[in-house]
Amino acid sequence: MRIALIGAGLTTVGAAEILIRRRAEVVIVEQDKERIEALVDTLDCGFIHGDGSKPAVLREVGPQHTDVLCCFTDNDQSNILASLVGRSLGFRRIFTKIDDAEFQPICIELGLTDLIIPHLQAARALADLAFGTLPEDFAEFFKCGSRLFSLIVREEEVGPVEDLSLPKRCAAICVYRHDEMLLPKAGFALKLKDEVVVLAHEDSLPELRERWAVPPPSPAAEPE
Missing domain, CATH: 3.40.50.720 (NAD(P)-binding Rossmann-like Domain)
Known part of the structure; x- marks a missing residue:
């Protein structure tokens, strides 16, 4: 590597x-x-x-x-x-x-x-260690190609979480809204600018990054 x-x-x-x-x-x-x-x-x-x-x-x-x-x-x-x-x-x-x-x-x-x-x-690591919730090697949580991906909900994606149409081997596991953590179940309604954390296989990351990449700014119109 x-x-x-x-x-x-x-x-x-x-x-x-x-x-x-x-x-x-x-x-x-x-x-x-x-x-x-x-x-x-x-x-x-x-x-x-x-x-x-x-x-x-x-x-x-x-x-x-x-x-x-x-x-x-x-x-x-x-x-x-x-x-x-x-x-x-x-x-x-x-x-x-x-x-x-x-x-x-x-x-x-x-x-x-x-x-x-x-x-x-x-x-966070210190707090988790104090309560015994963090393993000795945190990377052990992410086996078999599993990764985390975070996306921001856009206007066209507002609605039920299942309508995100995520790639295969992906699942929305957490939503951050303002200062609150929410667990999305079937029918959970996403709101504009929610942050969605997705558990994904590493093979799905290129598609996720492509779909939720920020588009380049439109060129400014030239003065006539």
């Missing part, structure tokens, strides 16, 4: 060390040349000096040869931009780190559903 990480902060370095131990091929993209020089002797991976939100730099990473792109800089806007550029260049899967949870609904509307929100995830 080949994984590219944008930004060489503590999260990236920690992830890179684990990935390298698991024999993944790792490439780190970093703007600060001195930071690269400080890490080059301690991490057995590739380095690219440059701005990871720039198309030319991400093309150098090699979208067609990379399994996962992780946008892990310390700037939320840079991570969102890099994720969108990476998606346009054809990276197979993209993780976007945001520190400000206010960006979460915007990311979801943009189709960036693989989000890393460190302080929220750490807090």
